[in-house]
Structure formats: C-alpha cells, structure tokens
Amino acid sequence: MEGGDGGGDNSLLKRRASTRFFKGTAAVKPPNFEGDGLIGLFKHPLTLLLLCLPFGVWSHYAGWDDLYTFWLNFFAMVPLAKILGDLTEELAAGLKNDVLAGLINATFGNAVEMVITVQTLRQGLYDVVKATLLGSVLSNVLLVLGMSFLLGGLVNLSSSRSVKEPESDKFSYTIVASEKVQTFGIMGAMVNTSMLLLSCLSFSLVTVFKSLLEDEPSGVIQDTMLPISRTCSLIIASAYVAYIVFQLFTHRAAMGEADGAGAEEEESNLSTATSTALLCVFTLVVAFCSDLLVHSIDGITESSHMGQHFIGIILLPIVGNACEHAAAVRFAMMDKPSLSITIAIGSSTQIALFVVPFSVLVGWAMDRPMDLDFGALNVTVMTLSVIVVLSMVVDGQSNWLQGYLLCAAYAVVGVLYWHVPDHF
Secondary structure, eight states: OOHHHHHHHHHHHHSBOEEEEOSSSSOOOOSSSSSSSSHHOSSGGGGGGGHHHHHHHHHHHHTHHHHHHHHHHHHHHHHHHHHHOOOOHHHHHHHHHHHHHHHHHHHHHHHHHHHHHHHHHHOOOHHHHHHHHHHHHHHIIIIHHHHHHHHHHHHEEEEOOOSSSGGOEEEEEEOSOOOOEEEOOOHHHHHHHHHOOOOOOOHHHHHHHHHHHTOOHHHHHHHHHHHOOOOOOOOHHHHHHHHHHHHIIITTHHOOOOOTTOOOOOOOOSHHHHHHHHHHHHHHHHHHHHOOOOHHHHHHHSSSSSOHHIIIIIIIHHHHHHHHHHHHHHHHHHHHHHHHHHHHHHHOOOOOOOOOOHHHHHHTTTOOOOOOOOHHHHHHHHHHHHHHHHHHTTTTTTHHHHHHHOOOOHHHHHHHHHHHTTTO
C-alpha cells in the first residue's frame, strides 16, 4: 500500500510539474538557469555584458559616435535576449499546462526579433527588417546546424552532472577522429524543413511578381504589392497555426521525439506573477535598447565598411540567438543531434512563418509599406540554403563533413553580403 501511495504521489507531482520547450518547437528542455528566484536568473556568465547597458544609453544621450552606441547596445542586447527568453519559459512553465506553455513558447519564443522588427519598422528601415529576418533563418540553418554537425561529429562531451550539487558538474571532451556518424529523428526535421520551403515559395513568388511590374509607376507597384503581401502573410500565418496544431495536438508524441525529450520536469523557479512583471519590464528595456541600436545603424554604415545588409543578416541575428546557438552545439557534442536540429531548424521555422508575416501585418497597422519582396538575391540565397539543409537531414544521419559544408556555405553568404551595397 505504501508503495502504491508513493507512486500516486509521484504521479501527482509529475502532473504538477512544469514543462519548458525549445523556442518554436514542442521538444522539452531543462530550465536555462540554476537556483531559485531572481538570483538564479542572473547566474549565467553572459550577464556580465549587462555592464554595457548604462554605457550604451549614456553614449546616445551624450552624443558619442554612433559606433560606440551601436556596439555597446549590441553587446547589452545579448544577455537581455537570454533573460527575456528565460522569463518567457518560466512564465510558460508556471502555467503548469503543456498546451498553454507550448502556445506561449510558439508565440513569444522570438520576442527579441519581434521587438527589433517593430523598432526598425518605426525608423522606416525596411531593408534592415528583411535582412535581419533572413539572417536569423540563415544563421540557424547554416551556421548553427553546421557547427552542431561539425563539432558533434568530431567531439564527444560527457558530463558527470549532479542534480543536488550542480556546481560540481564536470565535463570531459574527447576528440573523435574517424567513423563517427550521428543519427536523429527524421520526422521533426523534415516537417520543419518543409515549412521553410513553403516560406521560400511564398517569398520567391511575391518577389518574382514584383519584377513583372518594373515598368509600372512606383505608386501602382506599391498599391499592388502591399495587398498581395498582406494577403500572403495571412495565409503564411495560417500555415504556422496549422503547424502549431500539428506539433502540439495531433502529432505531439512524434514531434516531441528528440534526445532528452523525456527528461524529468522541474518546478518553475519564478511565480507566474513575477515572471509576467519581469517579462514586461525586460521587454521595455529590450525595446529601448533596440531603438538606440537601430538609431545608430545609419551612422555606423557611413563611418565603417559594413553595409546595412551585412549588419542585418550577419550581426543582428547574434543578438537574439547567441545562447540558443551555444546550446545547440553543446547538445550535438553530447550526442543529442535531434535537440540541435530542433533548436536550429525549429527556430528558423518560427521566424519564417510567424515573425515575417508579423512584420508585414504590424507594418500594415503602423501604415508602413512593409512587403514580402525580399529581392532576387535574398530569396535565392534562402531557397538554396534550405534545399542544401534538406539534402543534409533527409537520411536522418549527420557527420562532421556535412557540418563543415554548411559552415562554408554560411561563410560564402557572409562574404557576399559584406560587399552588397546598401541600396541594392
């Protein structure tokens, strides 16, 4: 009887446990920080970069060069993005409802990108908006996935983690020189890649249609392109809703099949009220810093060799995804490639099918002419990148050579956009 009661108690505790998901996916993850309450929230070493925050604000109002304002706010945004992501996960976990947690994660998982998008739209920098969103997709599917496959195929990372004494964790690295091939679940990777191909199709068709109107007056082009883009954005957003229903309801178990997906759940470190209040505060801080960052872009492009396309496609995606990038690589080295793919491709899916339509619809609400014409070069780069990734994940296996090829492809993209003029 005692054993049965104990089992019942454990079952009850598990039902009351909270669940965290990798952003944009239904794969369960552990909490991002150790300890309880606010102290645990700031334990990560990246929080030291918050020292850049007051200097970044001061540099703007003191009239410093835009170069200082840009880089100080850039580095300050990295830990702010992590804290905002942690708070989103804690709010979702505190609800103690897997469906609500998944919905919150699927909606606000890329809150930083959404905030930067709104602030950039306010400044009328539509090319930067498109470049940033495109860059977020490319950095995930090429750089993050490539580094995960590369280091996962060469390095074994083992851990002697103690739940009771997390500070005593010990990690050991082993270099693997030959014959290492990692395997992962195909369904999740293929579903996400198919969704990315859908977004490529939508952006490409709208861009090609724009080219057919080149001989028309600019007013006619805008009057035609904006309704098309807004209608297509609603359709793409509906596809994202269907994707959420698919991964959270109809095929939850299949989409949740990832290394460590069955890990033991833990209680939320913060109450729902505290998480909500802090989420609002840090969202305002991120909005303020991103506004200063966007204001300095024109100045930094004039005083340096970096163009708006390079800043948007290469630099700004680092702000919102640095911690997720590191996590994906770490999981790959721990022989959990499914989690790495979940982080990389799942986050890209959320950007392409949710944040991009969001930017068009918000521009509509703000009376800003944001459309889905990403330009022939951008849609070509994105489409070819997704096709290359599809060829890498279709067999459910990965090795270090595939990772190197993806990183090489990202390097080619970086060189290309370094030389793209601002008004291309």
